[in-house]
Amino acid sequence: MLGRTANDLYWLARYVERAENMARLTEVGYRIVLLPRDGDGTHEEWRSTLASAGCAQGYFSKFESLNTRDVINYLLFDFSNPSSVKSCLAAARRNGRAQRTSLTRDMWESLNSAWIEFSNIDPASISAGELPRVLDWVRSRSALYRGALLNTILRNDTFFFSQLGTFLERADNTARILDVKYYVLLPQIEMVGGGVDAVQWAAILRSVSAHRSYRWVYKENYKPWRIAEYLILNQAMPRSLRSSYDEISVALNDLANLYGARAACHDTVAATRALLANGNIDDIFQSGLHEFIEDFIIRNNRLGNEVAEAYHFNG
């Protein structure tokens, strides 16, 4: 496989995953903004949504204040935002088209039709009532692509690089949400308690589609340290850092077996995975939740660079 192909497949998977995450973050932000609250600050929630999406800097270079319509447009439809759903779907399709030969027909058609349909949406025509439908649609298209991938692709390097892209992006997204919201999970906030915190906790879980499964796993009300544990260490939760790293680890080992060679990225993934597999949430809080998350984001980025290096993404 060409290094360029591996690079395109990896980023294609990242963009599809990112489009889905953008839709989910937008949905959660929108729910909170809709809630009746005292005083001002209803728009303030968008600040942390933009931060979680990694779009705060870009947004404020374009707009002076937080405005629901502007934020939604920026997150969904703005081509000047490289992480907007529109940019992600366009980039995913561009990469897919460049690697059309590596994709199955089902994969390509789901990508291509997602782009064609999305680019036909007129942002101005999306009323508040229609927003959830558009966001559901984005998530369903991402699911359709993943489904086509899982059902039709050969289990060779095409699949392994796609898996790497998906789960590196997913780990990054979950870590970024935690990075922005960690303070609502700290113990002193829990002491203050109250409705706002419960809303924030639910929002964190919703932003990784885990508000229902949490109760199945923990059989109790939201507890901030449980939420942190669930998103960081739980092996069964499909968007946790731990399960993302399980998948990354499998994909990298499969690549090592296929090519008969290991590289620095294999050591990095093993070390980070061990940290998550042997980790304990009390220890993490003890030594600092925020520090842990920041360290994880650095490790995750390093892993991405090492993968690109090991497999000649740039020739």
Next chain:
Amino acid sequence: MDWQSGRKLQQQEQTSLKVGASLRKAFDEMNGAGDGVRAPYTAVSEWLGTQKLDDLKRKLLEAETMFRRTGITFAVYGKEEAAERLIPFDIIPRIIAAAEWRRLTAGIEQRVRALNAFMYDIYHRQEIIKAGKIPEELVISNSAFVPEMMGVEPPLGIYSHIIGIDIVRTSENDFFVLEDNTRTPSGVSYMLENRETMMHMFPDLFARNRVAPVDDYPENLLKTLASVAPRNMDGEPTIALLTPGQYNSAYFEHSFLADQMGVELVEGHDLIVKDGYLQMKTTQGPRRIDVLYRRIDDDFLDPLVFRPDSILGVPGLFDLYRAGRVSIVNAPGGGIADDKAIYSYIPEIIKFYTGRAPILQNVPTYNCRKPDELKYVLDHLPELVVKEVHGSGGYGMLVGPTASKAEIEAFRQKLTSNASNYIAQPTLALSTCPTLVEAGVAPRHLDLRPFVLFGDEVRLSAGGLTRVALQAGSLVVNSSQGGGTKDTWVLQD
């Protein structure tokens, strides 16, 4: 649909055409010269008679949706950047009888062998020039002649392994070769995808007709490519398809063919010359390539030898090729055989190398470089088609019978100032075929491009690309000029 209304439409359109009398009598693939439905079309004609126009139009929309979803698009140069368009598709097939195809096959095979023998000769001893059959300066000072190819020995002595021969028909028995595309002909993906689409939408039509399959093309192409691998290698050759990238007009076809053959689709920056071989940059480091099916023009192949500003090719590629360390398909320099100034000598070329008369005729051609022929052309512009010697894609041509006075005068100026840049041909009454248009079913002019492969043997899939001019009376079938395509059926006995 009401077939009679289709007939009426046909008559209205034909009488309203302000074209020469010869065009009015165009031979129709389905209805011949108006003397009843021709045998190969019996089943399709009956079927068409039972269809409702709205249903056919709905089917056409369905086909277009399929094409767009699959991504079978092409870019139009000069239009909005990266604009992707569909080539219009027509659902009424163009049908060729088994006996007609056998004759075409013989003619095509003869032509392909003769053209390659000509190229070998031109780049070696130039016997045909010495024999006085072709003027030397027409070859040597031709911009399609590549002096760097002199003395190069391509595997099996073949230059153009993939040739798209444009054929038109004017009557029951008259077929003419309009052009031999010996460089990097495109369109074969439409031959394959049009068939897929038709079989998907009209399975019953295929049950009623014995249509020869075309899906052997990718396999044949792969065999052809493998057969011209460098002689000194052992093991299976590694083959790659070189594309200019996804903004090229034919990118869909490049990726389609690479996919169908299971070979890497590479761009110039994926390749390097290293350790004396052409290598591609893979996830496991450089890997050797033995046969490069390139879909970029000669000029861009190697900046060290051809255009120095090319970023589409690979520095050092040409030296490797000369040394026999990599095969390039088609070989550089093949343009000399499809040059429009050479075209009029093709019957002579066929006789010279095969010792036989051409099976397929050439269109009579006036070389404007010759003063007496130029005079004839200038005196008869309204009847002629005038083409640039190096033009392609239907750009820069004059179709006399449909051109305005101003257009004709503009061409007169061009001809007078730069005569040797042009050839002219009589306007042929290209055959028509019933085609679905807005108002119903009406005859439209068409041509045929079969794709022939030449390696260890000549391989020809039973079919080709039928291009159809969708404007009433238009003779320009090029997709860049709004032409469409049809599925092409070769019937089996």
